[in-house]
Amino acid sequence: MATLQARKGKKNTTYRVEFMREGKRISKSFKIKKDAQKFMALLLVDNDLANSLTNHILTTLSFFEAVTKFLDQDTGKDPSKHQRLKHWVSIFGDKPVGKVTRPQIKEELKILSNEKAPATLNRYKAAIGSLYAYLSDEFDIDYNPVKGIRQYTEDNARTRFLSDGELSSLFSSAKNSKWDQLYLLILMAVTTGARRSEMLTLKWSDINFKAKTAHLPNTKNGEQRILTLTGDVVTELMRFRNIEGYIFPHPNIPNNYFRNFDIYWQSALRTADIKDFRFHDLRHTCASLLAMNGASLLEIAQVLGHKSITMTQRYSHLCVTHKAKLTDRVFGGIING
Template identity: 35%
Template sequence: MPNITKSFVRAAKCEEGKSKQEYYDNELKGFMLEVKSNNRKTFYLRVTSPDGSRKSIKIADATLLDADAARTKALKLKRSIEEGKDVIIDTPETQQQAPTLEEFYNEYYLPYVQKHVKSFEANRSLFKNHILPVLGKIPMNEIKKLQVMKLHSDMLHKKKLAPATANKTLIFISHAYNLAKELELEGIEENPASGVKPFEENNARERYLTKKEAKKLLIAVHESENKHLKYIIQMLILTGARRGEVLKARWRDFDEVQMSWTIPTSKNGKKRILPLTPKLYELYKSIPKESNTYLFTSPKTKKPYITIFNSWNTARIKAGLPEVRIHDLRHSYASALVNAGRSLYEVQTLLGHSTASVTQRYSHLSNESLMNAASCAGKLLG
């Protein structure tokens, strides 16, 4: 039998194929560490009471109490039971059955989303910047719906964030609690984000750049302190690609023989191939090759940018276009295609949409096009 110490607890694992494994201490009889298949670790004390019955008393979750403290508590409980005293387990450690949201996030949630969720960067950013600073230190079983509602409301009304961003808070908190339930973590029964009404989102908002606005924007990005911004923004305008697709673009995905750019995995999980038009090819050849892998890497991390918001925000304000979002460049690309008479099928293929119904929201026609079309009726009057 092992001696249950801090180092032993850290290294202890459940044998493959078992749902749980129990390790008994070789010094304190009955003191035990239970390790579940999901790596959840819990201290127990198993004793025989004066009436001869066997009892298993939970000491604490190993994330909330270390081995030394658990051993001390187990020893006190063991003596009390052997002396026939009534034992009431009513201490902060045992009341706090569940881990704090921050403990759960670091130990379980973040590793899970990194492995299973493609957009985990947005997930991590929202937790780090908004959720954990407010709820991180609270045990998950003590977080109330009212607290989640306040966090949700403050993001919109105090931080002035978009309704969609605030609503993601509810989604990600729900994901965390669903994972905790799936892992069967003790003490977690209610999801405090459940039933909180999301804010209405105006996803159909239409904003398209005019030629004059595009020119002003290009001047501003060329003057940006971020030396990559002028290439990134032009590439977004010329391809209609998503921000993440451009930020993670790799040199090897560009074929100068076939004149194409292959996006390995798009939002719908499928690869997409875009043509290297003359202007896009000219832009591509002008990008300094500072990395053997990616077109754009952060000077600080030497890895692809996670976000370019600060430099983008400075540029759009300087251009007098503070309301223009990066995603509006994708709108503008689609609008330009439709106004040039391209079919919705062509637009759908280039944008990488799985259905034509999604493409429909991008198929805006300019007032000039509508005027020309409507004027055809005038021929009836001669």
């Protein structure tokens, strides 16, 4: 129950709102009565606001400390989530987690929208949302400032893929890279359709050379997946074969995987004179090559690890030639039947 008190001073009158929550008395003063009344009204309808003002964890645990705790126990394989949470730390720092509000997050997302794509903005929102979901489970608090922020509409229509000439040039420049494993990484990306983080976090124990497979224990979709490896990939893997550790270790820190190899990737693109191309587009290149060589949408979805074939529909126009051959084979002589 909240109460409103008018407190007359020598120069002016202030208005104090008091309320009890979980045995703790909280008060907040306002210079204008309407502001105090508005605050009281919010307390009645916004349970998150009341919690954020009274819960011990929400008022004492800093955002920085919360992120540190979260990342220490996080077993996910998405390095971008760590980077995005560190961005939020740069914004909220030592602010108590209960003082981080929905308007503040929306404002920062608005600023980021000047240079980030809608899909990326949704990832930034999801990162901070996962932090508060962790806090809810760990400390039994009911507060998530991301709740109610709408998703940005994503444009998933981009299907940039390499032509035969571009692919040949990229392979050639990668073979001459100062990082001797760049060619292997690109070759694996094109022939398996695996995501960047899935390949970088692979360990030698995940490889079955006899079966020519790589086991992905934890993918983006939360499911295990088996990659089939071509003979060329296996041959290239043999050059670096080790008993344990990451397949793509950091050159200076062998116990870590090589997360940020982008300087070598960008150099290879420049040498090959390839423009407007992202590493993720190698995944599109894999799918496009499969489509243009007769693979069905279901087969492409299986290779890429799509949960829903809806994501695979973007490659349907590349299956036209295959579909034309199929219908001609099946129905070409129907009138003579």
